[in-house]
Amino acid sequence: MLAACSTSSGGAAGGDLLAQVRQNGVMRVALTQANPPWNFVDSKAQPIGYDVDVARELAERLGVREVQFIPSSYQNFIEGVRADRFDIVISGQTITEERARQVDFSRPYQVNGISLFVQRDDSGITGVRDLSGKAVAVSAGTTQEAYVRERIPDAEPKIYQNATLGLTDVARGNADAMLVSRFQGAYLASASNLPVKPAGELLNREVNGMSFRKDAGQFKAAVDQAITDMINDGTMSAISKKWLGGLDMAVELNQPTP
Structure with a gap:
């Protein structure tokens, strides 16, 4: 898995994003790399944390061989998605109406x-x-x-x-x-x-989701299913307990949103 500053496009906007990332063999994931324990870098400048492990697990379940992590910021996440600088943001973005008018969100993966x-x-x-x-x-x-x-x-x-x-x-x-x-x-x-x-x-x-462009085709359905499976099969529990001091995120995600 690679940490990268490159923002080269992995495919033109439009069309089915799931097919694109599978064909490219790479899913470009944006995160801040500065918000431990959710996502940050280790002593070798490699991204680690809850979001990073979730991203790698997601890519595997989508049939994508490699994850390219791209450092960005909350101010630039939506613009970067819409400009095709990355395929998906996995960095604790709160799902809001204003943001949802500009990008699509997955089902919640974090609260x-x-x-x-x-x-x-x-x-x-x-x-x-x-x-x-x-x-x-x-x-x-x-x-x-x-x-x-x-x-x-x-x-x-x-x-x-x-x-x-x-x-x-x-x-x-x-x-x-x-x-x-x-x-x-x-x-x-x-x-x-x-x-x-x-x-x-x-x-x-706050309920957080992964964001991606609105014309992503089957990508949203595949991401939502993968997150649901990770919650149901214990993977999300294991990842969260590893990084969040024993917190079971699956339990949190199964609670009704106020």
Whole structure:
């Protein structure tokens, strides 16, 4: 499996994407490569994490020999799909109506809970109500960025390329708080020994899907079936328990969405 910065096209837009990736023998997968434990790079600069293992399993079930991982960002995922720079995004994109007008989404393959993180010794911020006039870190292009701008207009959003940078600035006192996945924030704080903690209850439960172009033909049905099979046969459980501290994503995915 290859980590690659190349964005060369694997086939013109239009037609059946499933047939194209099978013929090419390569599925081009976009992810941030900067959001552990979902997706990041190891000491050899190779992509690893929950999304990476899911992507490789998906490709095998679709009959595609190779995965080409392409680093990108939330701001560029939709544009990249529509411009055929990659075939699919597997990077924890929340399914929203606005995004679904521009690209297609798979059935959910991941759910996430968003939490507020503050410095470990901060007792003044216990929830969103305390963020008025505060500098709130968010990763660029995420639903958390939109949440701050739309729901906390008196706060100052501070935009970062990934959650590690944002949480580090919270730890240093350069931002008052950060909105981020509860699990990801806890993982990063532990891995980097950052003096931060979650504050208050989960703000929401986000349902994430894989995105790809709207004219993908049979690709969506095949991806949805592969995800369903991975949930039912225990593969999704095994992958999530490996990367998410024992969390069983299959159980989460089988819960009704509020």
